[in-house]
Amino acid sequence: MRGNVQPAVTSITRQQALERLRSETFDVLILGGGINGAGTARDLALRACVAQVPLRIGLIEQNHFGSGTSSKNSHLIHGGLRYLRQLAFGLVRESLHERAVLLRIAPHLVEPQLFLMPLAGLAREIYYNLGLTLYDRLSGNETLPHHRRLSLVEVRRLEPALAAPGLTGAAEFHDAQVRSGRMVLENVFEAIANGAACANYVRAEARERDRGGLWRTRLHDTISGQIFETVARALIDATGPWAHDPAPRLVRGSHIVLPRLNASDHAIAYFEDAGRIIFLIPWGERRDRTLVGTTDVDHTGSPDEVHISEEETRYLRSIAERLFPQSAQYEPVATFSSLRPLLASTGSPTRASREYHIFFDAHGVLRITGGKFTTYRLMSEEAANMIAAEIAPVLRDVHVSADRALNGNTREAVDELLAGAGQLAASYGIETSEVTMLVRQYGVLAPAVLEYIPAEAPANLSRLDAARLKYAVQHEMAQYARDFLEVSTTLAHEGRPALLPPGCGVRASRSE
Numbered sequence: 316m317r318g319n320v321q322p323a324v325t326s327i328t329r330q331q332a333l334e335r336l337r338s339e340t341f342d343v344l345i346l347g348g349g350i351n352g353a354g355t356a357r358d359l360a361l362r363a364c365v366a367q368v369p370l371r372i373g374l375i376e377q378n379h380f381g382s383g384t385s386s387k388n389s390h391l392i393h394g395g396l397r398y399l400r401q402l403a404f405g406l407v408r409e410s411l412h413e414r415a416v417l418l419r420i421a422p423h424l425v426e427p428q429l430f431l432m433p434l435a436g437l438a439r440e441i442y443y444n445l446g447l448t449l450y451d452r453l454s455g456n457e458t459l460p461h462h463r464r465l466s467l468v469e470v471r472r473l474e475p476a477l478a479a480p481g482l483t484g485a486a487e488f489h490d491a492q493v494r495s496g497r498m499v500l501e502n503v504f505e506a507i508a509n510g511a512a513c514a515n516y517v518r519a520e521a522r523e524r525d526r527g528g529l530w531r532t533r534l535h536d537t538i539s540g541q542i543f544e545t546v547a548r549a550l551i552d553a554t555g556p557w558a559h560d561p562a563p564r565l566v567r568g569s570h571i572v573l574p575r576l577n578a579s580d581h582a583i584a585y586f587e588d589a590g591r592i593i594f595l596i597p598w599g600e601r602r603d604r605t606l607v608g609t610t611d612v613d614h615t616g617s618p619d620e621v622h623i624s625e626e627e628t629r630y631l632r633s634i635a636e637r638l639f640p641q642s643a644q645y646e647p648v649a650t651f652s653s654l655r656p657l658l659a660s661t662g663s664p665t666r667a668s669r670e671y672h673i674f675f676d677a678h679g680v681l682r683i684t685g686g687k688f689t690t691y692r693l694m695s696e697e698a699a700n701m702i703a704a705e706i707a708p709v710l711r712d713v714h715v716s717a718d719r720a721l722n723g724n725t726r727e728a729v730d731e732l733l734a735g736a737g738q739l740a741a742s743y744g745i746e747t748s749e750v751t752m753l754v755r756q757y758g759v760l761a762p763a764v765l766e767y768i769p770a771e772a773p774a775n776l777s778r779l780d781a782a783r784l785k786y787a788v789q790h791e792m793a794q795y796a797r798d799f800l801e802v803s804t805t806l807a808h809e810g811r812p813a814l815l816p817p818g819c820g821v822r823a824s825r826s827e
């Protein structure tokens with residue numbers, strides 16, 4: 316394999332993890348491979364390695380890693396202006412701090428994103444600019460430039476088609492965008508590289524504590540159909556919307572994806588009349604889509620069945636049309652929805668708390684609930700502190716996850732690859748822009764993906780996508796088409812759900 320960096324996962328990694336799950340007694344078993352489960356596994360595995368303390372860590376996920384809320388969100392790493400409006404200063408400060416950390420440790424996956432907030436009238440201009448001044452202050456560092464006020468002339472130059480009612484100017488500010496699904500995968504892979512046993516398509520079906528205090532969890536490998544028991548000294552429940560006893564309040568958030576609407580590379584942050592903030596984000600691997608979201612609707616059905624309603628679609632389209640009237644001519648190319656497990660509360664879903672809660676429940680299971688993608692590393696660190704205090708006190712104060720570049724993706728390493736994109740492209744006979752896109756998705760593993768470029772493109776796929784598919788099967792535990800289309804890549808969510816060639820290594824669907 317060319318390139319300096321080897322993938323941590325190979326075609327036998329899942330099988331090896333299953334064998335370990337059957338035979339070893341784990342120090343900790345993590346249920347749920349969304350960003351919180353994956354982040355906690357990475358954090359614990361890194362601590363154990365750095366301190367050279369043996370720690371047996373297991374992580375199981377009932378579908379593909381990252382396939383839940385963690386790949387179907389707004390893909391923003393942000394302080395959260397709406398939380399500022401709710402006066403949740405602590406959450407905003409914490410999130411802005413984490414924004415700086417993630418920009419540093421995962422520069423290939425987290426990138427600065429400029430925002431434009433259209434404003435109508437002097438009173439609003441003063442109000443929102445004051446709010447953004449506070450936002451800048453709370454960031455407490457100089458990672459991203461501070462906001463600035465834009466005149467109407469500047470706004471018109473940037474976004475000639477923007478038709479926000481009563482527009483008199485705008486505020487420009489920075490936050491960041493993340494490739495969420497890949498961020499989850501990379502956390503899992505770094506945990507594996509540091510000794511954790513992680514397997515997807517394994518569902519936890521029941522658990523009980525035996526007389527010796529060990530947790531016995533019944534696991535179902537839904538690929539082979541086999542059911543077996545795994546034993547662990549401690550359990551972490553990171554099942555998010557699927558948690559039960561007690562089940563969280565579930566609020567559905569939906570997005571529609573439209574062809575790219577705006578001219579500049581800014582995302583639009585628009586406070587609509589009810590005070591909800593709606594984002595229109597330049598999005599997708601080629602940034603030729605506009606991601607519009609999100610809604611907040613109480614969800615009473617199963618967490619396995621989450622779809623946008625007609626009313627949500629109408630609402631999001633109406634906002635898009637209000638800002639960019641030409642969007643009326645487009646049908647959404649894709650939609651996706653997911654659930655927020657909010658801390659139990661009543662009242663408007665938009666105002667319910669996004670703050671997180673990490674606690675030992677009455678049975679002694681450590682539970683991670685609530686929070687934001689942005690704060691996942693901090694939440695994972697806190698969960699790791701709490702579990703370490705129980706199972707390996709010497710690791711309680713070993714904090715490394717904010718200092719270690721994710722899988723070796725330092726700024727320098729990523730910049731070096733980007734600088735050599737032209738050369739790499741020439742040697743594989745593809746476009747430089749394709750290599751650049753690949754580095755922004757796979758970082759230092761981009762050369763390993765390029766190794767799979769076929770001489771000829773198969774039906775329905777570009778040569779690069781064929782390489783990414785092969786890589787997902789060999790090195791990312793992809794089992795089903797959607798694992799590749801929704802987590803390894805965002806192709807399905809961009810409205811590009813390619814039909815994958817037969818014999819490519821993934822099953823088309825569950826029923827196959």
Ligand SMILES: Cc1cc2nc3c(=O)[nH]c(=O)nc-3n(C[C@H](O)[C@H](O)[C@H](O)COP(=O)(O)OP(=O)(O)OC[C@H]3O[C@@H](n4cnc5c(N)ncnc54)[C@H](O)[C@@H]3O)c2cc1C
Pocket residue numbers: 346347348349350351352375376377378379380381382383384385386387388389390391392393517518519520553554555556557558566567568569609652653654655685686687688689690
């Ligand atoms: C619409 C929407 C937009 C959002 N946008 C943003 C944003 O832009 N920025 C931001 O910071 N935050 C955002 N968030 C919040 C963020 O996405 C979530 O906080 C985060 O993804 C939660 O991760 P998680 O690991 O807790 O949950 P999940 O990603 O849902 O993971 C839980 C996992 O547990 C698995 N699981 C469940 N039961 C079992 C079982 N029995 N056995 C094995 N596995 C099981 C599930 O399959 C799932 O993969 C958004 C949330 C929503 C809903």
